[in-house]
Amino acid sequence: MSPSQILNQSFTLPCGVTIPNRIVKSAMSENNADSGGKPSDRIIKLYETWGKGGAGVLISGNVMMDSKALGEEHNVVVEDEKYLPELTRWATECQKNGSHLWMQINHPGRQAPKFNKDVVSPSNVMLPIMKGMFKEPRPLEETEIWKLIEGFGRTALIAQKAGFKGVQIHGAHGYLVSQFLSTRTNLRTDKWGGSLENRARFAIEIYRNIRQKTGANYPIGIKINSADFQRGAFSEEESLEVIKMLAEEGMDMIEVSGGTYEKAAMMGRKLKKSTQEREAYFADFIVKARKVTNAPLLLTGGFRTLEVMAKAIENKELDFVGIARPFAVNPFLAKELIEGKITEIRGGNVDTGIGFIDKMGFMDTTWHAENMKIMGKGKMPNPKLSPLKVFFKFAWENMFSKK
Numbered sequence: 476m477s478p479s480q481i482l483n484q485s486f487t488l489p490c491g492v493t494i495p496n497r498i499v500k501s502a503m504s505e506n507n508a509d510s511g512g513k514p515s516d517r518i519i520k521l522y523e524t525w526g527k528g529g530a531g532v533l534i535s536g537n538v539m540m541d542s543k544a545l546g547e548e549h550n551v552v553v554e555d556e557k558y559l560p561e562l563t564r565w566a567t568e569c570q571k572n573g574s575h576l577w578m579q580i581n582h583p584g585r586q587a588p589k590f591n592k593d594v595v596s597p598s599n600v601m602l603p604i605m606k607g608m609f610k611e612p613r614p615l616e617e618t619e620i621w622k623l624i625e626g627f628g629r630t631a632l633i634a635q636k637a638g639f640k641g642v643q644i645h646g647a648h649g650y651l652v653s654q655f656l657s658t659r660t661n662l663r664t665d666k667w668g669g670s671l672e673n674r675a676r677f678a679i680e681i682y683r684n685i686r687q688k689t690g691a692n693y694p695i696g697i698k699i700n701s702a703d704f705q706r707g708a709f710s711e712e713e714s715l716e717v718i719k720m721l722a723e724e725g726m727d728m729i730e731v732s733g734g735t736y737e738k739a740a741m742m743g744r745k746l747k748k749s750t751q752e753r754e755a756y757f758a759d760f761i762v763k764a765r766k767v768t769n770a771p772l773l774l775t776g777g778f779r780t781l782e783v784m785a786k787a788i789e790n791k792e793l794d795f796v797g798i799a800r801p802f803a804v805n806p807f808l809a810k811e812l813i814e815g816k817i818t819e820i821r822g823g824n825v826d827t828g829i830g831f832i833d834k835m836g837f838m839d840t841t842w843h844a845e846n847m848k849i850m851g852k853g854k855m856p857n858p859k860l861s862p863l864k865v866f867f868k869f870a871w872e873n874m875f876s877k878k
C-alpha cells in the first residue's frame with residue numbers, strides 16, 4: 476500500500492461507527508462565537524469549508540459546557556438546547572461530504588481568565604504565570620463536581636441531538652479534567668484526590684455519564700496529556716495508567732497531546748530541541764501507550780510529512796494522525812494527502828521576531844485563529860499573514876479597545 480492508501484483506510488471504532496480515513500483535524504478554538512456563546516455564521520462557514528477537505532474526523536474547537544466558565548471570551552457555549560438550530564446547521568453543513576464532526580467539550584477550571592466571576596478547580600492552586608490574567612480558584616464542593624459531570628453529559632447529548640457524529644472530552648492542556656489528574660493542582664483528600672484512581676475519577680465519571688446518555692453506539696473520545704512536563708505533575712507513567720483505565724471503560728478514541736498553559740508542549744514549545752525538531756512531538760510516548768492498550772489511538776502535535784504519518788499507522792503505533800495548525804493554512808490538506816497531491820504540510824510555530832512578544836507564547840494560537848477567522852468570511856487562509864499585524868490587532872481588541 477502507498478502512504479496515501481494507508482491514510483485512506485477506514486477504521487471501525489469500538490462503538491461500531493466507521494470513520495472514513497485516518498486523518499483527524501484536531502481541536503482549534505475558534506473563539507468566534509456570537510454573544511452568549513451562540514455558534515456564529517462565521518464558525519459554520521469555516522466548518523463548511525473544512526467539511527470539503529477530506530478529513531475522517533473534524534474535532535471542533537473547545538465548546539464550553541458552562542457559561543460561567545469560559546476559556547476565552549468568544550467560545551461557543553452549550554449548556555442547554557437554546558442553540559440547537561445553529562448547532563444542527565453547523566453539523567449539517569460540515570458533514571455534507573462525509574467527514575464526521577465531533578464536538579470537543581471543555582471546562583477551563585483555573586485556566587479561566589479573570590473576566591469569569593467564579594473560577595473553580597479541584598483545589599485553590601493558582602496558575603503561577605500571567606498573574607494579572609488569572610485569579611485564585613475556589614475548590615469545588617462535591618455536589619458541584621457531580622453537577623459538572625452531569626453538565627458534560629448534557630452537552631454531549633445536545634451535540635448528539637444536533638447531529639454531531641461524536642464528542643471528545645478535553646482532558647488535556649491543563650484544563651479542569653487535567654487539573655483533577657495532576658497532583659500539582661489537585662490537593663484534595665476526598666475521593667477526588669490523592670491516589671491516581673481518585674484523581675482519574677472525574678474523567679471516568681464524565682465518560683460514564685456521556686455513555687449513559689448517548690448510548691452504546693455513539694463515539695466518545697478524550698484528549699489526554701502524555702505528561703504535563705513539570706516536576707510533580709501528571710507523569711508519563713500516570714498517563715499510561717489512566718489510558719488503560721479509560722480504554723477499559725470503552726473509550727472510542729484516545730488522543731495524546733501534552734503540556735499546559737505553564738508549559739506549552741502541545742505546540743512543541745519548551746521541549747528538548749531534538750524533540751522539537753523531530754516530527755510528532757509525542758511519538759515515543761505513543762509507542763508506550765500502544766503497549767498498554769488496543770483502544771484506538773490518535774496522536775497530535777508536529778506531524779508534517781505523509782511518510783511519517785503513514786509509517787506510524789503501518790507500524791500500528793497509532794490508528795489516527797491528528798493535525799491542527801496546518802488545517803488553518805490549508806483546509807483541504809487531508810484530501811490532498813490522500814490523493815497524493817502533496818507529501819508535506821505547512822504550519823507550525825509562529826513568531827513575530829520580537830522577543831518580548833514571542834516570549835508570551837500566544838502567537839501560535841492567535842495567528843492560526845486569525846486565519847480561521849478569514850475562512851469564516853468565506854475566504855481562503857493567508858499563509859503569509861504578518862504575525863506582527865496579527866499581534867497588533869489582538870492587542871487592540873483585547874487590551875486597549877475596551878478600556
Ligand SMILES: Cc1cc2nc3c(=O)[nH]c(=O)nc-3n(C[C@H](O)[C@H](O)[C@H](O)COP(=O)(O)O)c2cc1C
Binds near residue numbers: 537
Ligand atoms: C488556534 C489554536 C487553537 C487551539 N485550540 C485547542 C482546543 O480548543 N482544544 C484542544 O484540545 N487543543 C487546541 N489546540 C491545540 C491543537 O489541537 C494541537 O494539539 C496543537 O496545535 C499541536 O498540533 P499541530 O502541531 O498539528 O498544530 C489549539 C491550537 C491552535 C493553534
